Amino acid sequence: MIDVNTLIGPYPFRHVPHPDPDVLIRVLDREELDGAWVGHLPSAFYREPSLGNRELYSALAPFASRLRPVPAVRPDWPKWHDVVRDAARAGAPAIRAYPPQWSMGPHDSNMSELALAAGEQGMALVLTVRFEDLRQRHSLDSAGDLSAASIRSLARAGESVRLLVTAAGREMIEEVHWSLTPAEQARVFWDISWVWGPPEDHLAKLFRTIGADRFVFGTQWPLRLTQTPRANLELLPDDVRGSKMSDARDVCRAAMAESTGVRI
Amino acid sequence: MPAARDAARPLAGPEPLIDAHAHFYHAGCGRADWADVNAARMRAGDRIGITYHVASILGSFGFTSPTYFPSPADVTHGNDAMLDMCARDPQHVRMKVMVNPNYTEHALSEIERCVARGAIGVKVAASRRADDPLLDPVCELAAAHGLPILHHIWQHRRREWPSQEISDGADLARLAARHPKANFILAHIGGGGDYMHTFPAVVDCPNIFPDLSGSGVDRGMLDAALDTLGPRRLLWGCDLTIDTGLAKLRALEVIGLSADELAAIRWRNATDIFPPGSFPRCV
Numbered sequence: 444m445i446d447v448n449t450l451i452g453p454y455p456f457r458h459v460p461h462p463d464p465d466v467l468i469r470v471l472d473r474e475e476l477d478g479a480w481v482g483h484l485p486s487a488f489y490r491e492p493s494l495g496n497r498e499l500y501s502a503l504a505p506f507a508s509r510l511r512p513v514p515a516v517r518p519d520w521p522k523w524h525d526v527v528r529d530a531a532r533a534g535a536p537a538i539r540a541y542p543p544q545w546s547m548g549p550h551d552s553n554m555s556e557l558a559l560a561a562g563e564q565g566m567a568l569v570l571t572v573r574f575e576d577l578r579q580r581h582s583l584d585s586a587g588d589l590s591a592a593s594i595r596s597l598a599r600a601g602e603s604v605r606l607l608v609t610a611a612g613r614e615m616i617e618e619v620h621w622s623l624t625p626a627e628q629a630r631v632f633w634d635i636s637w638v639w640g641p642p643e644d645h646l647a648k649l650f651r652t653i654g655a656d657r658f659v660f661g662t663q664w665p666l667r668l669t670q671t672p673r674a675n676l677e678l679l680p681d682d683v684r685g686s687k688m689s690d691a692r693d694v695c696r697a698a699m700a701e702s703t704g705v706r707i
Numbered sequence: 708m709p710a711a712r713d714a715a716r717p718l719a720g721p722e723p724l725i726d727a728h729a730h731f732y733h734a735g736c737g738r739a740d741w742a743d744v745n746a747a748r749m750r751a752g753d754r755i756g757i758t759y760h761v762a763s764i765l766g767s768f769g770f771t772s773p774t775y776f777p778s779p780a781d782v783t784h785g786n787d788a789m790l791d792m793c794a795r796d797p798q799h800v801r802m803k804v805m806v807n808p809n810y811t812e813h814a815l816s817e818i819e820r821c822v823a824r825g826a827i828g829v830k831v832a833a834s835r836r837a838d839d840p841l842l843d844p845v846c847e848l849a850a851a852h853g854l855p856i857l858h859h860i861w862q863h864r865r866r867e868w869p870s871q872e873i874s875d876g877a878d879l880a881r882l883a884a885r886h887p888k889a890n891f892i893l894a895h896i897g898g899g900g901d902y903m904h905t906f907p908a909v910v911d912c913p914n915i916f917p918d919l920s921g922s923g924v925d926r927g928m929l930d931a932a933l934d935t936l937g938p939r940r941l942l943w944g945c946d947l948t949i950d951t952g953l954a955k956l957r958a959l960e961v962i963g964l965s966a967d968e969l970a971a972i973r974w975r976n977a978t979d980i981f982p983p984g985s986f987p988r989c990v
Contacts, residue, residue, distance in 0.1 A: 457903070457925075458927060459927060460930065576922075578861070578899035578900050579900055579901050579923070639950070640950030640951075641747045641751035641948075641949045641950060643744065643947065644744075666925065668954045670924075670953075670957040671924045671950060671951055674718075674950045674957070677718055678718075678754055678755070678949060680747070
């Protein structure tokens with residue numbers, strides 16, 4: 444199993460212990476995970492993330508067999524298409540973008556172009572609904588959560604689009620899913636890092652209603668405990684325990700198949 | 708209500724485990740699935756291996772009066788429902804009596820009434836700031852009965868929030884200093900707000916015991932709690948998310964606590980602050 448939602452590097456608004464790739468490897472071993480998709484946490488808060496991407500590629504190089512880079516691309520910056528192509532050449536399964544942190548609204552055409560460009564390269568676009576609970580945010584952390592409107596707008600941008608939305612809760616997932624056509628729904632995957640388990644059983648309800656195959660395993664390490672999503676899966680009610688979620692490779696393979704016909 | 712027990716291989720191991728911060732619902736809470744949610748708590752508790760759920764019901768949870776400002780009638784109704792649950796499953800369920808300190812006489816009478824029927828603690832929500840003098844008679848009566856007081860807390864109160872008169876660690880510390888014979892459970896360090904403010908705010912109050920519950924699972928939160936307060940001051944609990952409770956138990960194991968320290972958080976600290984004999988299966 445692959446953890447699709449990990450990051451390295453410090454977080455600007457609180458101390459995060461050991462956000463380093465060698466520590467992530469140890470965590471993957473402990474949690475019996477095969478590998479991870481890894482972003483660069485500070486880049487979400489850079490005006491221009493390219494230098495953060497360089498740090499990411501360099502930091503992950505010694506661990507290339509298990510840690511795959513997910514660089515950030517800001518689509519209102521000159522030459523951003525080159526960054527997307529570089530990511531594809533570097534073997535990135537996906538790229539990350541942070542519309543709230545970059546003040547991009549739900550219908551920003553740059554974001555739609557980015558989602559399409561990533562899809563055409565066989566990569567998913569990773570979106571982050573939130574990094575922290577709204578109730579604890581630093582006074583300077585005023586970007587707000589990614590909106591459902593932003594996600595559905597990108598899901599509707601074109602057939603090549605593949606979205607991996609991280610850190611969403613049940614209401615957000617339901618609002619987006621049921622606002623899309625079946626073809627559009629198939630373009631969107633969700634990680635389970637912020638979905639509640641029992642007694643409210645949000646994850647179980649989502650598995651029953653929209654299907655486990657729309658979900659992938661993600662933890663949001665190093666911000667959150669890696670033990671949480673696995674605990675959530677282990678506590679599913681009997682009727683959905685053992686449901687087969689999608690694998691990270693399904694997200695990429697689907698995107699590749701759509702754009703080039705090549706399956707990886 | 709008791710579900711089929713799955714005690715053979717509990718996910719959190721066979722040692723005793725007390726959820727010091729649990730809630731149940733009843734038919735007057737305005738949600739059609741109230742019984743399902745109660746059953747889900749017991750199901751998940753069985754799978755984890757929770758020995759006792761120490762629970763309260765917050766009036767009507769907003770249906771007929773606000774969750775954190777419950778009317779006296781709703782407080783009584785919720786406490787009645789909680790008493791019924793204890794009677795139906797005495798092996799697994801214990802009760803904290805819920806009170807709204809704005810209604811002093813009612814609060815005191817509810818404590819007496821429910822203690823007589825087996826309540827082992829008091830629950831105070833966010834009906835009044837924690838250091839308000841209106842809480843004094845409640846604390847005095849709780850101390851007289853040896854009942855710990857679970858107080859709803861927002862970690863670091865920087866402003867008012869809607870639908871509650873929120874308190875933080877510093878507010879509770881002032882109340883605890885006035886009542887050294889009472890023990891206080893500081894609610895859900897993972898329940899919102901800045902827990903890094905809470906730990907130093909209560910470190911000098913030996914009668915405050917933060918619980919680990921809440922949906923928040925920030926890396927570093929448990930380490931900071933242990934560094935500042937130590938394992939003898941912390942209680943395990945879930946509140947509204949049992950999955951995060953299990954995750955925190957596993958994280959505590961990874962941190963490297965000794966078996967004795969882990970047992971303190973899992974159950975022993977709770978047996979020390981609740982009335983003697985409250986948890987006969989925890990030995």
